[in-house]
Amino acid sequence: MFLLPRMFVLPAASNKSGFMAATSMKFHTSFIPLAASAAKSDLATLRKKTGYSLSICKKALSENNNNLAEAEVWLKGQAQAQGWAKAQKLQGRNTSQGLLGLSIQENKAAIVELNCETDFVARNQQFKGILERLASTCISTSSIDSTEPVSKIDIPRDEVCKLKIEDGSSLADLVALNIGQIGENMAIGDATFVQTATGVSLAGLSHPATEEGEPLMSGRYVALLAYTKADKEDIDLPEDTSIEKLPTHLCQHIIGMNPTFVKNKKDKENSLMHQAFLLDESITVEKLCQAAGFTVLSFTRREIGRSNE
Known part of the structure; x- marks a missing residue:
């Protein structure tokens, strides 16, 4: 056998x-x-x-x-x-949840928004991957012909949807494909694109904060800061602040205190420079920046579910 x-x-x-x-x-x-x-x-x-x-x-x-x-x-x-x-x-279903994404690449930065129905989907890695594609596409397809230190444009959601990715399809196509996979409604929001001249630095922060090393900062709030820094020997900063951490701490202040101007003597309550520093209320943001040799040129603060501010 x-x-x-x-x-x-x-x-x-x-x-x-x-x-x-x-x-x-x-x-x-x-x-x-x-x-x-x-x-x-x-x-x-x-x-x-x-x-x-x-x-x-x-x-x-x-x-x-x-x-x-x-x-x-x-x-x-x-x-x-x-x-x-x-x-x-699923178009009519409410998309009150989601994330803002912030990507900084050298002298360019993009803030993008992607909304969904539930917080569970917003925490999903696939959802965050789509958000990262939105941000990288905005940066790679956008530029501003300007000699200004800081240039900023707001991109309406309809225009964001039309931006093309590597294979020739649009960002709207990408989101639709993932709606088919995830089974929950999603919607692209407005985007903000920022470009700086030589010598102007960019810093950002999301809240909740993203882990260090992540390719994209994402959260329900984001702040983007454009600034210059002068060489200064005599620096006297609050105990919990350092030159290296100051850009991040300023972004943290912008998220928490929600200023609407860099400096406005007529509206000091909403003027960043006139506000008491979030981490040490004994000093104003202006005095803090002067001590560090920092000049804030502009900032952008975004909150999920709200249009560009």
Whole structure:
């Protein structure tokens, strides 16, 4: 008796022809596990690359004769169509949750907003990945022809939706595709793009604060600061503040105290320079900046669910 792959059992054969028949069947059935292994590998690859369920990926491979590349293209097209359909179906549902994202790349920065229905989705890494794509796309596709120290433009949500990503599709397409995957309504908000001249630095902060090393600052509040720093030997700062931490602490103050002007003598309550410093109320922000050799040129504060301020 011969034990063959996949538990095929043949009756014993005492002549040569019987032996040859058994070995022939053993040779052919040995290919079955290899084919199954390849199919499983393609299925696992497709799931990892697209993030879709096992059943959907199986259907994609089946519809395309198990060709992995064609299945991926087919799946993307189907997902896009279904995403748009689901996006239209969910369009009226409230998107009061979400995140603001802030990205700073050398002398450029972008603040973007992505809204969703629940806080649970807003904490999802896939959602944060979309937010990062929005910010990076705003930076890579935007520029301002200006010699001003700081230039800023507000980009309405309709224009943000039209911005193109690497494959030629729009940010609206990207969000629609992910609506199809996540199953919850999402909406792109207004964006802010800032560009600075040589010698002007940018600093930012989100609240809740993002862990150090993250590619994007994200939270329900963000602040972006444009400033210059002069070389100053005699520096006397509050105990918990240092030159290195001061830009971040100023952003923290802007988020907490919500000023609307850099300096306005007629409205000192909302003037950043006239406000008592958040971390040490014995000193004004202006006195603090003077002691450190800092000059604040502009700032932007955004809160989730509110238009550009």
